[in-house]
Amino acid sequence: GESVGLHLPTLSVQEGDNSIINCAYSNSASDYFIWYKQESGKGPQFIIDIRSNMDKRQGQRVTVLLNKTVKHLSLQIAATQPGDSAVYFCAENSNEKLTFGTGTRLTIIP
Amino acid sequence: EPEVTQTPSHQVTQMGQEVILRCVPISNHLYFYWYRQILGQKVEFLVSFYNNEISEKSEIFDDQFSVERPDGSNFTLKIRSTKLEDSAMYFCASSDGLAGGPGETQYFGPGTRLLVL
Numbered sequence: 593g594e595s596v597g598l599h600l601p602t603l604s605v606q607e608g609d610n611s612i613i614n615c616a617y618s619n620s621a622s623d624y625f626i627w628y629k630q631e632s633g634k635g636p637q638f639i640i641d642i643r644s645n646m647d648k649r650q651g652q653r654v655t656v657l658l659n660k661t662v663k664h665l666s667l668q669i670a671a672t673q674p675g676d677s678a679v680y681f682c683a684e685n686s687n688e689k690l691t692f693g694t695g696t697r698l699t700i701i702p
Numbered sequence: 703e704p705e706v707t708q709t710p711s712h713q714v715t716q717m718g719q720e721v722i723l724r725c726v727p728i729s730n731h732l733y734f735y736w737y738r739q740i741l742g743q744k745v746e747f748l749v750s751f752y753n754n755e756i757s758e759k760s761e762i763f764d765d766q767f768s769v770e771r772p773d774g775s776n777f778t779l780k781i782r783s784t785k786l787e788d789s790a791m792y793f794c795a796s797s798d799g800l801a802g803g804p805g806e807t808q809y810f811g812p813g814t815r816l817l818v819l
Contacts, residue, residue, distance in 0.1 A: 638807055
């Protein structure tokens with residue numbers, strides 16, 4: 593079946609450095625993707641989204657890149673802070689439901 | 703900032719018992735969802751609800767599950783006869799638009815941790 597997944601289950605980054613979290617998807621018809629952040633014991637928190645008619649979108653300290661050719665998207669976090677430590681999920685939104693990837697745990701090293 | 707709230711935060715129940723998980727979506731939202739997350743696994747879609755009826759459900763959402771919007775503010779998930787494998791974190795979410803349209807972003811509540819013994 594169709595799936596959404598992440599490349600690395602864990603990632604450690606020095607505070608102040610940039611981080612890149614990757615995600616692959618299999619459904620070529622997917623047209624809307626979202627990155628969520630989940631802190632321990634909390635629900636997924638919306639970070640940024642992107643539609644398939646775009647290949648890049650920027651927010652505050654975050655950038656999402658979408659490569660439809662290879663069905664890959666990434667989340668870049670600039671100048672990481674301790675509060676960025678969390679699990680990050682990419683999700684595909686279609687037919688009113690979100691299909692989540694497996695998540696990458698990002699740890700910011702002070 | 704408006705947010706989705708859920709009660710209780712934790713629920714422990716015996717196998718075979720009924721549980722009702724409660725959610726108060728963001729007030730102007732029209733679309734409501736339940737997801738679950740088994741410990742250490744990814745978040746899984748259960749059901750979406752719009753205009754007082756289920757619009758989409760997953761294979762997980764079998765006859766033991768039901769949803770209801772009993773009044774203008776609450777949205778509930780009922781599990782009739784809980785099984786051990788129902789132990790998970792249950793998240794409610796809401797949005798103010800259909801997928802592909804404006805306002806489709808789903809906002810999640812903090813979750814209810816359900817433990818079935």
